[in-house]
Amino acid sequence: MLLETASLTKRFGGVVAVNGVDLAVPEGQVFGLIGPNGAGKTTLINLISGHFRADGGAIRFANADVTRLPPHRLAKRGIARTFQAIRLFKGLTVLENVLVGRYVRSRPDVLASLVPFRDGGAAERAMARALLQRFGLGGRERALAGELSYGDQRRLEIARALAAEPRLLILDEPAAGMNPTESAALRVMLRELAAEGLTIILIEHDVRLVMGASERVAVLNFGRKIAEGTPTEIQADPAVREAYLGTADDG
Amino acid sequence: MDQIYNAIFIGSIYALFALGFTLVFSVLDILNLAHPALFTLGAFTALFAMQQGVPAGLAVLVAFVVCGVAGVILDRVAFAPLRRRNAPPLSAMISSIGVSLILIRLIQLKYGPDLQAYPAGSLPADVFTVAGLQLDTLRTVIIALAVGLMAALTFLVRRTRLGRELRALAENPRAARLLGIDVDRAIAATFFLSAGLGGVAGALYGFATNSPFSQMGLNFELKAFAVMVVGGMGSIPGAVLGAYLLSFGEVASLTFLPSELRDAFAFGLLFVVLVVRPSGILGQRAVDRV
Amino acid sequence: MDDLRAFFDAYQTTIGFIGINAILALSVWVTLYTGQLTLGNAAFMGIAAYTSALLTLKAQVPFPLALLCGSLLAGAISVPLGATVFRLRGVYLAIATLAFGEVVRVVILATPITGRGQGLVGIPPKTELWHIFASLLVIAYVCARLRISSVGRAWAAIREDEVAAASQGIPVHRYKLAAFVIGALIAGWAGGIAAHFNFAIQPDEYGFARAVQILVFAIVGGVPNVLGPILGAALLTALPAALQPLQEFRDILQGAILVLVIVYLPRGLSTVFDLRRSARLRRVGAQDVA
Numbered sequence: 001m002l003l004e005t006a007s008l009t010k011r012f013g014g015v016v017a018v019n020g021v022d023l024a025v026p027e028g029q030v031f032g033l034i035g036p037n038g039a040g041k042t043t044l045i046n047l048i049s050g051h052f053r054a055d056g057g058a059i060r061f062a063n064a065d066v067t068r069l070p071p072h073r074l075a076k077r078g079i080a081r082t083f084q085a086i087r088l089f090k091g092l093t094v095l096e097n098v099l100v101g102r103y104v105r106s107r108p109d110v111l112a113s114l115v116p117f118r119d120g121g122a123a124e125r126a127m128a129r130a131l132l133q134r135f136g137l138g139g140r141e142r143a144l145a146g147e148l149s150y151g152d153q154r155r156l157e158i159a160r161a162l163a164a165e166p167r168l169l170i171l172d173e174p175a176a177g178m179n180p181t182e183s184a185a186l187r188v189m190l191r192e193l194a195a196e197g198l199t200i201i202l203i204e205h206d207v208r209l210v211m212g213a214s215e216r217v218a219v220l221n222f223g224r225k226i227a228e229g230t231p232t233e234i235q236a237d238p239a240v241r242e243a244y245l246g247t248a249d250d251g
Numbered sequence: 252m253d254q255i256y257n258a259i260f261i262g263s264i265y266a267l268f269a270l271g272f273t274l275v276f277s278v279l280d281i282l283n284l285a286h287p288a289l290f291t292l293g294a295f296t297a298l299f300a301m302q303q304g305v306p307a308g309l310a311v312l313v314a315f316v317v318c319g320v321a322g323v324i325l326d327r328v329a330f331a332p333l334r335r336r337n338a339p340p341l342s343a344m345i346s347s348i349g350v351s352l353i354l355i356r357l358i359q360l361k362y363g364p365d366l367q368a369y370p371a372g373s374l375p376a377d378v379f380t381v382a383g384l385q386l387d388t389l390r391t392v393i394i395a396l397a398v399g400l401m402a403a404l405t406f407l408v409r410r411t412r413l414g415r416e417l418r419a420l421a422e423n424p425r426a427a428r429l430l431g432i433d434v435d436r437a438i439a440a441t442f443f444l445s446a447g448l449g450g451v452a453g454a455l456y457g458f459a460t461n462s463p464f465s466q467m468g469l470n471f472e473l474k475a476f477a478v479m480v481v482g483g484m485g486s487i488p489g490a491v492l493g494a495y496l497l498s499f500g501e502v503a504s505l506t507f508l509p510s511e512l513r514d515a516f517a518f519g520l521l522f523v524v525l526v527v528r529p530s531g532i533l534g535q536r537a538v539d540r541v
Numbered sequence: 542m543d544d545l546r547a548f549f550d551a552y553q554t555t556i557g558f559i560g561i562n563a564i565l566a567l568s569v570w571v572t573l574y575t576g577q578l579t580l581g582n583a584a585f586m587g588i589a590a591y592t593s594a595l596l597t598l599k600a601q602v603p604f605p606l607a608l609l610c611g612s613l614l615a616g617a618i619s620v621p622l623g624a625t626v627f628r629l630r631g632v633y634l635a636i637a638t639l640a641f642g643e644v645v646r647v648v649i650l651a652t653p654i655t656g657r658g659q660g661l662v663g664i665p666p667k668t669e670l671w672h673i674f675a676s677l678l679v680i681a682y683v684c685a686r687l688r689i690s691s692v693g694r695a696w697a698a699i700r701e702d703e704v705a706a707a708s709q710g711i712p713v714h715r716y717k718l719a720a721f722v723i724g725a726l727i728a729g730w731a732g733g734i735a736a737h738f739n740f741a742i743q744p745d746e747y748g749f750a751r752a753v754q755i756l757v758f759a760i761v762g763g764v765p766n767v768l769g770p771i772l773g774a775a776l777l778t779a780l781p782a783a784l785q786p787l788q789e790f791r792d793i794l795q796g797a798i799l800v801l802v803i804v805y806l807p808r809g810l811s812t813v814f815d816l817r818r819s820a821r822l823r824r825v826g827a828q829d830v831a
Contacts, residue, residue, distance in 0.1 A: 075710030089701035104710035113690030146825020349799030356792035
């Protein structure tokens with residue numbers, strides 16, 4: 001298992017947003033995470049990426065306890081993520097965004113940067129450009145990130161996360177705001193990345209995307225994991241049907 | 252006893268000054284660094300009025316109105332254009348520094364940089380005794396007036412329609428507009444009240460020391476930061492509490508600190524509160540989370 | 542050539558102060574570029590000015606060594622200070638660093654060896670114009686190269702979005718602290734140079750007014766690049782000298798420039814040839830100060 005959580009718990013005031021969740025994410029797979037609005041999905045990944053600190057339970061990543069590590073340490077260990085409300089560096093260019101994403105893989109160049117006329121970043125830029133090509137952003141590298149269309153911003157955020165060559169990529173609703181064609185292309189892309197050995201946790205409202213892209217799916221409701229299995233098993237699970245049909249939200 | 256009386260007096264001035272500062276901060280998130288200049292303007296407006304033969308009480312009213320109007324103009328010139336383009340609060344703060352420079356210099360052009368004095372005999376100078384305590388009429392009236400103004404402002408914000416509008420605006424400007432609140436009018440009222448109170452504080456402090464000068468606001472500005480942070484930024488009762496806490500603390504500190512270190516008390520207190528409890532005693536939150 | 546020499550002799554002081562102020566403006570640039578508003582650099586300047594002046598005056602320490610000691614002491618003090626105050630953001634951070642500055646001022650006032658309120662006089666006039674401009678050149682070069690290195694990119698990322706920056710593996714707290722310490726070292730260097738250029742120093746030179754002035758240089762010139770702060774310092778230092786006959790209106794002009802720049806050219810004068818980019822940045826809602 002690349003990532004394991006054991007009875008992970010997070011409270012906000014009196015509300016238990018994540019309640020004793022056990023997850024086991026195998027390496028090289030796409031792991032879907034679904035659930036109605038407010039089920040605790042985003043809180044769960046904020047715990048995994050270190051943005052929230054757990055009130056109870058433990059997180060293991062690559063055979064090490066990472067429960068109390070801050071986000072930048074987790075990034076260094078190979079966890080990259082995107083955000084539900086896109087968080088690009090809006091005032092930086094598309095290329096600069098990817099270069100920042102490259103941070104954990106680039107050698108510190110403080111002293112080297114002081115040498116006149118030296119440009120140590122050529123290799124990094126070439127790498128970043130290749131990544132942008134792959135995400136169909138090749139022609140936009142000098143645009144400001146904030147100027148991109150919504151779908152392009154989502155793709156740029158994924159490209160930025162991949163620039164760190166992570167072992168685990170967490171995607172928080174990557175298809176939100178994408179049209180069906182873009183969403184289908186994203187599914188193909190996720191399968192490709194998994195085939196290259198990347199592990200992906202996919203949170204998504206677009207159930208077709210999750211079912212089509214994931215090997216395993218876990219379902220959260222009211223902060224608890226109510227089901228886990230292959231997409232076929234999940235679709236047949238009565239508890240999952242209850243959770244989705246029992247709420248007004250069709251998710 | 253004399254020390255306590257003194258602490259109450261100076262605390263009242265701190266409070267009056269900090270209230271105007273706090274009002275703008277709580278409603279608009281702007282740290283208006285021109286507030287000390289308005290304080291100074293208040294002292295000199297009263298001086299000007301009294302040189303024309305206006306009695307002291309009326310001169311305070313004149314200072315209130317003149318500074319209030321100046322505050323509204325300040326907003327139109329230095330803040331409104333920034334608001335329209337959604338500039339960060341920092342921009343407004345810097346812009347207010349510019350206005351402050353201009354205002355102070357204009358006062359200096361008229362009155363010079365030195366200490367001034369109010370016309371002889373225009374301020375009450377008599378002293379009376381209550382329970383063996385010597386009080387002077389001037390400072391007692393000033394304390395009463397300051398406390399009355401604090402109460403009036405609290406009533407206004409808590410109980411009136413304008414107060415409700417201001418609170419809505421502070422909470423969420425966009426929602427306030429949707430609720431049909433005349434946002435421009437509410438902002439103008441905020442600045443009028445804030446600057447007016449600052450002006451009155453300046454006039455009263457000028458009376459008490461009888462030596463207004465063009466830089467008199469500077470020390471108050473730094474003290475007001477301490478007052479606001481200690482009480483909780485943007486909290487009106489917090490500002491009043493912080494003001495008296497500071498003035499009593501300063502007076503008390505004089506018994507064990509040399510007088511040069513008197514100001515260190517305020518900044519030491521400010522620093523400690525920021526580090527230990529940045530939201531202040533009555534404040535909400537100062538440190539953001541994810 | 543003789544004309545040039547005559548010009549230099551006549552304006553030597555002003556030219557020197559242009560350079561010193563440019564260095565100071567760069568000291569605050571580092572933190573502004575990281576998106577943090579700190580107002581402690583006047584105090585760091587003061588700490589280093591007193592340290593280096595006391596070393597050359599009372600201990601006959603060689604000038605370069607004294608400069609270095611002053612700068613390093615400022616840097617050393619900035620480490621624990623930064624570690625404490627960078628839990629704060631926005632105006633709270635600004636106020637906390639300002640409070641620190643006042644504490645430093647009061648401590649200088651209370652320490653006998655500093656000459657207290659009288660200040661230090663008779664500091665050996667070791668600073669030559671070329672010292673100032675060689676320092677400026679080196680510091681500007683280092684800042685410019687850092688800006689385009691991975692460090693500068695990390696600073697820019699922190700300014701744009703701290704949460705996202707941490708997610709990319711950037712140790713946000715450490716980078717902010719680094720910017721703060723670099724700023725303190727630069728301000729300290731400027732303080733030592735200024736003390737030996739001026740022959741005399743006083744605690745009031747390093748107070749609130751100076752802190753604001755340094756900020757104004759950087760903001761008026763513009764924070765997006767390294768030339769901005771230098772330009773701002775040069776303009777706002779040279780202008781008053783050039784306008785000697787209009788000296789009374791100097792502050793008014795400076796205040797007006799400040800308001801106009803913030804309102805109409807929020808990214809500073811140095812971006813005047815870059816208006817399209819400014820407009821694009823505004824459209825995407827990026828911070829417009831830096």
